Amino acid sequence: MHDPDPLALLSATARTAKSSVIRDLLEHAKRPGVISMAGGIPDPDLFPVEEIARAAGRVLAADRGVLQYGLTSGEVGARMAVAPLLGHEPDPERVLVTTGSQQGLDLVAKVLVDAGDVVVAGDPSYLGALQAFRSHHADLEAIPVDEAGMVVDVLEERLEAGLRPSFVYVVANFQNPTGAVLSAPRRAHLVRLAERFGFLIVEDDPYGQLRYDGVAVAPIGEGSDHVVRMRSTSKVLAPGLRVGWTEGPRWLVDAMVIAKQSADLHTSTLSQAIVTELLGDADWFADHVAAIRHQYGIRRDALCEALTTTLGDRISFQRPEGGMFLWATLPGVETMPLLATALENGVAFVPADAFTIDAHRPHTARLSFATVDPEDFTTAVERLAAAIDAC
Amino acid sequence: MHDPDPLALLSATARTAKSSVIRDLLEHAKRPGVISMAGGIPDPDLFPVEEIARAAGRVLAADRGVLQYGLTSGEVGARMAVAPLLGHEPDPERVLVTTGSQQGLDLVAKVLVDAGDVVVAGDPSYLGALQAFRSHHADLEAIPVDEAGMVVDVLEERLEAGLRPSFVYVVANFQNPTGAVLSAPRRAHLVRLAERFGFLIVEDDPYGQLRYDGVAVAPIGEGSDHVVRMRSTSKVLAPGLRVGWTEGPRWLVDAMVIAKQSADLHTSTLSQAIVTELLGDADWFADHVAAIRHQYGIRRDALCEALTTTLGDRISFQRPEGGMFLWATLPGVETMPLLATALENGVAFVPADAFTIDAHRPHTARLSFATVDPEDFTTAVERLAAAIDAC
Numbered sequence: 001m002h003d004p005d006p007l008a009l010l011s012a013t014a015r016t017a018k019s020s021v022i023r024d025l026l027e028h029a030k031r032p033g034v035i036s037m038a039g040g041i042p043d044p045d046l047f048p049v050e051e052i053a054r055a056a057g058r059v060l061a062a063d064r065g066v067l068q069y070g071l072t073s074g075e076v077g078a079r080m081a082v083a084p085l086l087g088h089e090p091d092p093e094r095v096l097v098t099t100g101s102q103q104g105l106d107l108v109a110k111v112l113v114d115a116g117d118v119v120v121a122g123d124p125s126y127l128g129a130l131q132a133f134r135s136h137h138a139d140l141e142a143i144p145v146d147e148a149g150m151v152v153d154v155l156e157e158r159l160e161a162g163l164r165p166s167f168v169y170v171v172a173n174f175q176n177p178t179g180a181v182l183s184a185p186r187r188a189h190l191v192r193l194a195e196r197f198g199f200l201i202v203e204d205d206p207y208g209q210l211r212y213d214g215v216a217v218a219p220i221g222e223g224s225d226h227v228v229r230m231r232s233t234s235k236v237l238a239p240g241l242r243v244g245w246t247e248g249p250r251w252l253v254d255a256m257v258i259a260k261q262s263a264d265l266h267t268s269t270l271s272q273a274i275v276t277e278l279l280g281d282a283d284w285f286a287d288h289v290a291a292i293r294h295q296y297g298i299r300r301d302a303l304c305e306a307l308t309t310t311l312g313d314r315i316s317f318q319r320p321e322g323g324m325f326l327w328a329t330l331p332g333v334e335t336m337p338l339l340a341t342a343l344e345n346g347v348a349f350v351p352a353d354a355f356t357i358d359a360h361r362p363h364t365a366r367l368s369f370a371t372v373d374p375e376d377f378t379t380a381v382e383r384l385a386a387a388i389d390a391c
Numbered sequence: 392m393h394d395p396d397p398l399a400l401l402s403a404t405a406r407t408a409k410s411s412v413i414r415d416l417l418e419h420a421k422r423p424g425v426i427s428m429a430g431g432i433p434d435p436d437l438f439p440v441e442e443i444a445r446a447a448g449r450v451l452a453a454d455r456g457v458l459q460y461g462l463t464s465g466e467v468g469a470r471m472a473v474a475p476l477l478g479h480e481p482d483p484e485r486v487l488v489t490t491g492s493q494q495g496l497d498l499v500a501k502v503l504v505d506a507g508d509v510v511v512a513g514d515p516s517y518l519g520a521l522q523a524f525r526s527h528h529a530d531l532e533a534i535p536v537d538e539a540g541m542v543v544d545v546l547e548e549r550l551e552a553g554l555r556p557s558f559v560y561v562v563a564n565f566q567n568p569t570g571a572v573l574s575a576p577r578r579a580h581l582v583r584l585a586e587r588f589g590f591l592i593v594e595d596d597p598y599g600q601l602r603y604d605g606v607a608v609a610p611i612g613e614g615s616d617h618v619v620r621m622r623s624t625s626k627v628l629a630p631g632l633r634v635g636w637t638e639g640p641r642w643l644v645d646a647m648v649i650a651k652q653s654a655d656l657h658t659s660t661l662s663q664a665i666v667t668e669l670l671g672d673a674d675w676f677a678d679h680v681a682a683i684r685h686q687y688g689i690r691r692d693a694l695c696e697a698l699t700t701t702l703g704d705r706i707s708f709q710r711p712e713g714g715m716f717l718w719a720t721l722p723g724v725e726t727m728p729l730l731a732t733a734l735e736n737g738v739a740f741v742p743a744d745a746f747t748i749d750a751h752r753p754h755t756a757r758l759s760f761a762t763v764d765p766e767d768f769t770t771a772v773e774r775l776a777a778a779i780d781a782c
Contacts, residue, residue, distance in 0.1 A: 067629035238458035270633035
């Protein structure tokens, strides 16, 4: 008898897949006493726990069917419930409920990508999306991101030089990790390119509801069949429910439904029913979003003020108008070695290179303000300053 | 401007994937007045709805963290909660919580199968498993199933002739669709072959708790590193929670955790907490399983009696000792055309060929007794008999 040989048995994908840098980092950031600006998670104190508990009680009392096997595409009511996150009433045949919007990213890659197909993503981008695309053997093409989001002119040059992507992945509102908003002219430009070159735009929008000031930019390509929209309850209700949506052309949604059937049959019907109740109460949901927006806005302000007060011109950053992240550059300071010292000093962040594809941004870091107590930002930034001094 | 071209954009997998026959059939079986023996679903009247509602209330009141992002491998308590379904206390490092055991089937294929690798499955088999394996480009090798489960002698012949599978998929207890139990000698034989030829056994056991008479057969290869076990709450609590488990060698579970991270980050933490509460109350869980076993046993008996009384020697079947399915042969009657007539007469079942890989079993059908009222079996079988007469 011999033990199984993992190297012989694992698939090529599984042999090359790596655990994410974020996940490994979070282990250190969880130590007691560390003020963590490393996480990409919402504040549990802002979850509407009582309302979720009441909704769970109501839906379970009303219909035991809420615990039965369900439609792979999601219950019709749950599909329609995404309306306030889309800003329009969707056609339910164009909507799929997913197990978090992460599953939407996985399924869209599964149905669109053959090995070696190109997927375009901003550089930097949300790591979980890049992992999902790579797990389906996509070749990632990196397009720089600046203060106004993806630099669409660079994409146009590459398309004219022959680039033919399956899709372009974009987080247009308060992008993770940069906090940037894709400008209105770039949104329009991107749609024109999609129509001219025949690719899809996968628009992921977990943070769109969390705008603290400034004016909302109109959604990318409203009414265009070239846009696939992903929405999520993770930042506006609670991530543990694992409910997201994909809205897109029917041929794509149909293919994703078939792929989802073998992936997990359907998303928790209990979670779907809870989310349907809460998003269906339009007044309550609007008030709830206003309340969490207020709380996160206070934290954004407190972080910006502490950075300016304590670090002055030793740091440069764009004040994010929403979301959870601030993208800061520390001229002359390498953020990867800085992190180890910062953790010793009791503060955590994520170095920019954790999120980059081709670019190397040694002096930049992502600071998340979502889970820090407003009173702790001064201490957090003082610890960061001390770590900079010690580096 | 032109519309996106699905044929040009869809991946090879997505272009060839087909919706399942079961799903299309269930549409007809849902018509009012039809007694459906077609479904593979448990009876919602047997879901412990009040206990699930109370558990939801308790876990939400105790810890808001139950709604936060969680570990990709599952909360430690939720991993340990599988103990009563495994029959032993697991090492949590060898366990992964999945979004239903369907996700376990998808992930195990994702991490073990390169395009063209062989996966062995019984013929017939659970369709959802075959779909998951095919979606990862596995070549399926079909091994016949008889009254004592997979015919392991045939597998041995093929292995000796050079077959080298990534893994062998087996539902050893009350297999869907045949209801067969893999015999003890065949279980031992299969493990010897796995050790000799270096493959894994993926043992999926959604029905193991539902034994109505006879003696339980010892689990396949206890303690063997060649066995990967999948368990599920879908048939003992409720499928809508979407909680399953995979237990296996650590190298495999680690690879599946990485694959799951990009698939859906983690399974609903609320569902995990509910399941942990209910399975953790050992006395309650044992009583609950005994109660649903009793109810399903009554239905198994009622179906067998109605078939014998009404159809006599026009039908042959093995009385299943558990599970939800009875596999019946109607000599001289083709079950695919019979289905259309049966639906007109107000009764539904699934023709055997919906579940086969290579075999053609034109005269056989799967009858599910799980969701039929015991008083309705006589009528159901009379309608079936009338359809046979009319064919």
